[in-house]
Amino acid sequence: MSTGPAPAQTPASPSTPASPGARHRVVIVGTGFGGLFATQALKRADVDITLIGATTAHLFQPLLYQVATGILSEGEIAPAVREVLRRQRNVTTLLGKVGEIDLAARTVTSTSLGRRLVTPYDSLVVAAGAGQSYFGNDQFARFAPGMKDIDNALELRGLILGCFEQAELAALRGDKQEVARLLCFVVVGAGPTGVEMAGQIAELSMRTLKRDFRHIDPSSATVVLVDGASQVLPAFGERLGDIAQKRLVKMGVEVRLGGMVVGVDATGIEIREGSGDAAYTRRIESVCKVWAAGVQASPLGATLSEQTGAGLDRAGRIEVLPDLTLPGHPEVYVVGDMISLDHLPGVAQVAIQGARFSAKQIRRRLAGQPTDAAFSYHDKGSMATISRFSAVASVGRFRFGGFIAWVLWLGVHLVYIIGFKSRLTTLLHWAVSFLGRGRSERTITEQQVFARRAIEQLGTEHQPQLPDTRRS
Numbered sequence: 001m002s003t004g005p006a007p008a009q010t011p012a013s014p015s016t017p018a019s020p021g022a023r024h025r026v027v028i029v030g031t032g033f034g035g036l037f038a039t040q041a042l043k044r045a046d047v048d049i050t051l052i053g054a055t056t057a058h059l060f061q062p063l064l065y066q067v068a069t070g071i072l073s074e075g076e077i078a079p080a081v082r083e084v085l086r087r088q089r090n091v092t093t094l095l096g097k098v099g100e101i102d103l104a105a106r107t108v109t110s111t112s113l114g115r116r117l118v119t120p121y122d123s124l125v126v127a128a129g130a131g132q133s134y135f136g137n138d139q140f141a142r143f144a145p146g147m148k149d150i151d152n153a154l155e156l157r158g159l160i161l162g163c164f165e166q167a168e169l170a171a172l173r174g175d176k177q178e179v180a181r182l183l184c185f186v187v188v189g190a191g192p193t194g195v196e197m198a199g200q201i202a203e204l205s206m207r208t209l210k211r212d213f214r215h216i217d218p219s220s221a222t223v224v225l226v227d228g229a230s231q232v233l234p235a236f237g238e239r240l241g242d243i244a245q246k247r248l249v250k251m252g253v254e255v256r257l258g259g260m261v262v263g264v265d266a267t268g269i270e271i272r273e274g275s276g277d278a279a280y281t282r283r284i285e286s287v288c289k290v291w292a293a294g295v296q297a298s299p300l301g302a303t304l305s306e307q308t309g310a311g312l313d314r315a316g317r318i319e320v321l322p323d324l325t326l327p328g329h330p331e332v333y334v335v336g337d338m339i340s341l342d343h344l345p346g347v348a349q350v351a352i353q354g355a356r357f358s359a360k361q362i363r364r365r366l367a368g369q370p371t372d373a374a375f376s377y378h379d380k381g382s383m384a385t386i387s388r389f390s391a392v393a394s395v396g397r398f399r400f401g402g403f404i405a406w407v408l409w410l411g412v413h414l415v416y417i418i419g420f421k422s423r424l425t426t427l428l429h430w431a432v433s434f435l436g437r438g439r440s441e442r443t444i445t446e447q448q449v450f451a452r453r454a455i456e457q458l459g460t461e462h463q464p465q466l467p468d469t470r471r472s
């Protein structure tokens, strides 16, 4: 029996274009908003698409916080890409993490469980998104999980609900300090994700878990929202930020603005507040910390930058040309959270519209038509929920908060959840949570809580492998 990684599946001559008569090959990296919408926009094009994703699912990130707080299941916000694209005959979906892109050879190299695959392309769309940034303090990640993927959300769900369980045990032991530490939840980052997380943890403790314990009072839990900025939801403007902050405070959330996190450990978080001589460091005793601040673009941006000379901004986003291509490479498009262009925000609509634009350019080039000179983004507005029945929305010239904003948020999110099945079950789970007190997804497992730490302990050299399934 042969063991070890299989040799790279290298194409015979990857740098040559598809042979005469063969179809144009499009490789798309990433199965998020950019990758999926680019693929779908090429449905009727005369091309062969290879969609390569590090996961098997299309993740609807805006609802991750609802998985982390037990409202929705991971399946509802992350349907299998293969299922979503089952009727699209011109696409092959492959699981693999892309590590190399060779622009000269026109190949993409991906790895799955230690096995490499080299895929040639004629056109390339890179939509690998962004990860969490701890602003140079990566050691914080150990004790303050981010909110970027399903693993994060399940770990946080285990951590949040696990703290209530541990607090019940600590109360039985009569350890009041431990109870207080376990029932203090700190969310770092007062952008939409942080506000949504803080609001949902508050609702979880005050409504859902209120009657479920005998030795602790879940509604006595403290939820602290911390940010270095001077207002919550800075991107929504002062008025909506103010509405959101007042609502959070009414729900019992402690909002601490203008403070920088300078330390995170297993049992607490340290925040530097004030300025100059008056600055001081305050420690909050808390077992559960959530990191909802900062993004760092996919490292594939750096690979592309080295090969093209395109600049990178502080968050690792690559400076694309106005038509979303790279200097000297009109066949390569970069879309979504990876790009730096005209201060476009890292939101789903930028990825979706960029994906559709790049697909259109590929179709036009194949038809021998001139391509558009520049991508133009149409801002459809932004929204953030604070609690059930309360949200803020900024749409065109209009800024509003409260119930109407929440209904709008509900409708828009339902439209963008992929698949009828997911929409239906999401609606049911929302009814359970928002009209009643329940949450359908309260199961937690040891693996959810400890898997990341166990993998970290194995070290960076560790290559996960399944038993070799090939015959010798």
Ligand SMILES: Cc1cc2nc3c(=O)[nH]c(=O)nc-3n(C[C@H](O)[C@H](O)[C@H](O)COP(=O)(O)OP(=O)(O)OC[C@H]3O[C@@H](n4cnc5c(N)ncnc54)[C@H](O)[C@@H]3O)c2cc1C
Pocket (backbone or CB within 6 Å): 029, 030, 031, 032, 033, 034, 035, 052, 053, 054, 055, 057, 058, 059, 060, 061, 062, 063, 064, 065, 096, 097, 098, 099, 127, 128, 129, 130, 147, 148, 192, 193, 298, 300, 335, 336, 337, 338, 346, 347, 348, 349, 351, 383
């Ligand atoms: C918690 C949270 C809440 C948000 N809320 C909102 C909101 O309310 N409204 C809004 O408009 N936006 C929101 N956003 C932002 C929005 O989700 C992103 O802007 C959008 O997902 C960007 O799309 P993308 O395709 O660029 O990246 P992503 O959707 O992140 O997709 C990237 C894909 O690439 C894959 N990938 C990464 N690296 C590799 C690799 N090396 N090889 C292969 N595949 C790879 C990933 O697995 C993923 O499938 C939120 C984001 C988060 C994290």
